[in-house]
Amino acid sequence: MDRRKFIISTSLSLGAVSVSKFGFAKENTGDKLKPKRLSKGDTIGLIAPGSGVGRSSFEKAIATIKRLGFTPYYTENLRVNNGFLGGTDQQRIDDIHHMFENDIVDGILCIRGGYGSNRLLAMIDYDLIKNNPKLFMGYSDITALLYGIYSQTGLTCFHGPVGVSSFKGYAENTFVKEVVSAKKGLVIKRPKSWVEKDNKAFNSLIINRGKAQGVLIGGNLSVLVALIGTPYDIDFSDKILFLEEIGEPPYKIDRMLTQLLLSGKLAQLKGIALGVFIDCDDNPEDEDYDKSISLEEVLKERLADLNIPIMYGLPFGHISDNATIPFGVRAELNTEKESLTLLESVVV
16 A cells, blocks of 8 residues: 555644735735646545545545546544544644645545635645645535635636546536646536426526626525635625525525625626525425415515626536536636537646
8 A cells, every 4th residue: 555645643734824925815815826627546535524424425535536547545633533623723724734744645536525614724824825826625614615716816716516426427527627637618518317307406597698707706505605705705806706505595595695785796797607505495394384475486586686697597506416516717608508618727
């Protein structure tokens, strides 16, 4: 066994980065950074910045990375569980820093979301990341890190499958085309297989028709709403916002969208691309069903008056067909074609 590729002692970590040292940085408005493309055989560092995983999920992630043609790498912190967190804040921040600093690591993949990424934002050494730009990917709770890293360094990150995701079919295809083949002008559209789905969460809904161009930002609705008013929030001016959610009933979706409306942020956007909101509609068997309204009604009522292109049902979110969405590159949203087209390369 090659221990260098298998496990690293916690003693090799960079140690704590104090909040007082780095303070609350403002959003980076300088040059944007892009990570280098991945090649088969490259080393992928696995981290658990949110919640931890058990043995079966850990083994699944290792097998997935190998199946994709990459070499998995991790430290002993990856197997730690600390309540609802994957290790202590210090262990999780050590892993982030170690993966960016370590020259043998070519890209970084979060093993899962869960909760806890936002606790690390004030501890991150953003200069370290800026000086060692690498591919960084995850979704759900990892939205907090996509926000933090992009806002403070300008590094293009990736909202996409995590280590425990199935990472097959459509999800694998978009990932490979973007970060391995480095295909330009990639079009992200609803998979043809979705016409056979009977789950209305996968339906397409055009709220406002049209085309819009802007820089892609977004992620999980609950997580990004929780970042409003923090130093890691992002200016929505001239952006295309992409959103996904899971397990939140319509009234909570309404509350979060209302918060975004009241903040004035949505009025700054060029367009909104909504993914799949899984289990976000009330069930007829719920006791409050008669007093509720549907997710579709909430989305229309809260968003239609923005008078910008908006559509629901694009392929990203807590689903197997989870497309890799680059965070921080220009794209075009076209509601007629039900597509997001990337207007620039996402890696170098």
